[in-house]
Amino acid sequence: MKVLEVCSVSKRFDGRGVLDHVSLDLQEGELVSLLGVSGVGKTTLFNIISGLLLPDEGKVLLGGQDVTGRPGQVSYMLQKDLLLPYRTIEDTVSLPLLLRGVDKKQARAQANALFADFGLEGTQKQYPMQLSGGMRQRAALLRTYLFSGQAALLDEPFSALDSLTKRAMHRWYLDVMERIKLPTLFITHDIDEAILLSDRICLLTGQPGTVSHVLTIDEPKPRGEDFALSARFLEYKKYILSCLGQR
Amino acid sequence: MKGKMPAVAAVAALLVLWELVCRTGLVPAFMLPSPVQVVQAFWAERYVLLEHSVITLKEAFLGLAIGVFLGCVFAVVMDHFRVLRRAIYPVLLLTQTVPTVAIAPLLVLWFGYEMTPKVILIVLTTFFPVTVGLLEGFSSVDEDAVGLLRSMGANRRQIFRYIKWPGALPQFFSGLRIAAAYCVVGAVISEWLGGFGGLGVYMTRVKKAFAFDKMFAVIFLISAISLGLMALVSFAQRLSMPYRKHDIANDRRN
Numbered sequence: 001m002k003v004l005e006v007c008s009v010s011k012r013f014d015g016r017g018v019l020d021h022v023s024l025d026l027q028e029g030e031l032v033s034l035l036g037v038s039g040v041g042k043t044t045l046f047n048i049i050s051g052l053l054l055p056d057e058g059k060v061l062l063g064g065q066d067v068t069g070r071p072g073q074v075s076y077m078l079q080k081d082l083l084l085p086y087r088t089i090e091d092t093v094s095l096p097l098l099l100r101g102v103d104k105k106q107a108r109a110q111a112n113a114l115f116a117d118f119g120l121e122g123t124q125k126q127y128p129m130q131l132s133g134g135m136r137q138r139a140a141l142l143r144t145y146l147f148s149g150q151a152a153l154l155d156e157p158f159s160a161l162d163s164l165t166k167r168a169m170h171r172w173y174l175d176v177m178e179r180i181k182l183p184t185l186f187i188t189h190d191i192d193e194a195i196l197l198s199d200r201i202c203l204l205t206g207q208p209g210t211v212s213h214v215l216t217i218d219e220p221k222p223r224g225e226d227f228a229l230s231a232r233f234l235e236y237k238k239y240i241l242s243c244l245g246q247r
Numbered sequence: 248m249k250g251k252m253p254a255v256a257a258v259a260a261l262l263v264l265w266e267l268v269c270r271t272g273l274v275p276a277f278m279l280p281s282p283v284q285v286v287q288a289f290w291a292e293r294y295v296l297l298e299h300s301v302i303t304l305k306e307a308f309l310g311l312a313i314g315v316f317l318g319c320v321f322a323v324v325m326d327h328f329r330v331l332r333r334a335i336y337p338v339l340l341l342t343q344t345v346p347t348v349a350i351a352p353l354l355v356l357w358f359g360y361e362m363t364p365k366v367i368l369i370v371l372t373t374f375f376p377v378t379v380g381l382l383e384g385f386s387s388v389d390e391d392a393v394g395l396l397r398s399m400g401a402n403r404r405q406i407f408r409y410i411k412w413p414g415a416l417p418q419f420f421s422g423l424r425i426a427a428a429y430c431v432v433g434a435v436i437s438e439w440l441g442g443f444g445g446l447g448v449y450m451t452r453v454k455k456a457f458a459f460d461k462m463f464a465v466i467f468l469i470s471a472i473s474l475g476l477m478a479l480v481s482f483a484q485r486l487s488m489p490y491r492k493h494d495i496a497n498d499r500r501n
Contacts, residue, residue: 078394084410096399099401
């Protein structure tokens, strides 16, 4: 079943086309990544899906309902972690609950129940400043998850991390996804990351950007290191590179 | 405390130098009292000074409270309605170009010698730094953070409460610190120009009597009060921004 559907969305800024009839969909429990070079309009597309931005053409359907230009429906994790420096981790993370009118005590309790799952035990009363890059990213992910929309949008959640931390985060993320099964759209410009994490990859290319190829990664999950070093992995990578090179 | 040592040493050196200048007779004693004489004058006049201080502080606090409140209201309203910002901001700026010594006599003529004109003058001098600080703070807020909250379905009030207000706190306190320094000065200036009590009135009296030692005593008292108020603001800031502690700890480590 399609959870999220983007139907032929176009967007122009000051007469310059950014997105040209972009269509894609997201199935139940699926992770789809949007892969493309910087400036191809990936973040713009996310802003449209999340309802922060209105498309010039096309619409966004969530669970079959038109949610175009209506924020507050999908969980959106922006490129920066945006943990608020003046709130403790538990209070930053429980923000989506507070916004919905849940009282502070209950929001904290609900958030705290998930700290262990997200590898954040003991950071409840700390401030974002005190956390490492990987921890901050986990906290931002937990906040995104606590919003509990029907789908999640993650904009380059791991791009700011060093490569070793990133690997650890991938392993952890795949593990969490197995449990929570939240349908997720994922922006990245890291080909390896896309192949490792995704069920499908949409390649966004061109100026204005459009979905030029959709590729299914037919590989059982969880995927370990050996997949990342396998010949099949390299084949996927080669194919993607050739697609991106065709422009 | 370690970081304050050079400043303490500098002040001590200045005081010693001053005492020496007086003792050696470089400057005639009737023109410049020595620090020791100032302290003696202060002690002799302590009850009188206390009485006047209470009056001045009352005016200062009342004026500061109203000024800060108005400053916040102006900033919030101007941030909310862009048109009002364009309309009001230049007017507010204009009020700051008029020297306080010029408005004070007018206020006395309009409102008499009691507290009202003094409080009004203090309000006029204190609301501005608060407004400017807050406005700057509001506009320095990360647009992405606002976007994040909007994507979570937050309304404007919630965005204000969770993002804008806490984000503007550092600038608010900078403004408040300036306002706290201004409020005592404002009170003293308005007392110079007419009143029945307060440190400003005391100052004009001792000036007429050419009592330089008392003059210096009251000058030091006024700056001590200003410093005390600023320390109070810093204390309030530490209380309301506990996360700053870690900021500083981080800076030290790096």
